[in-house]
Amino acid sequence: MLDRDLAKLYGVETRVLKQAVNRNKKRFPNDFMFVLIDKDIDFLVSQSMIPSKKHLGGALPYVFTEQGVANLSNVLTSDKAIEVNIQIMKT
Helix, strand or coil: CEHHHHHHHHCCCHHHHHHHHHHCHHHCCCCCEEECCHHHHHHHHHCCCCCCHHHHCCCCCEEECHHHHHHHHHHCCCHHHHHHHHHHHHC
16 A cells, blocks of 8 residues: 555554654565655556556655555554554454
8 A cells, every 4th residue: 555545544644654664664674665666656657546646745655565554553653543453454
């Protein structure tokens, strides 16, 4: 999932989510989270998965695997984050 989408789910700004991840890099190895490169973003636009590069806000987005999403609960500890994480795990 894209950082932007997860930030909406968790009720935080994308920059706050990224800051939390950056402060806890050891919790997010490459198979939990990675950064999209321009080539990947161009592909997403060409496949109509995102409307345009502007949709991402100018910064290269973080993408989280299932394990990375689960680990977000370790770095985002608001009540909303806990609630969302429980719902994700149930799903």
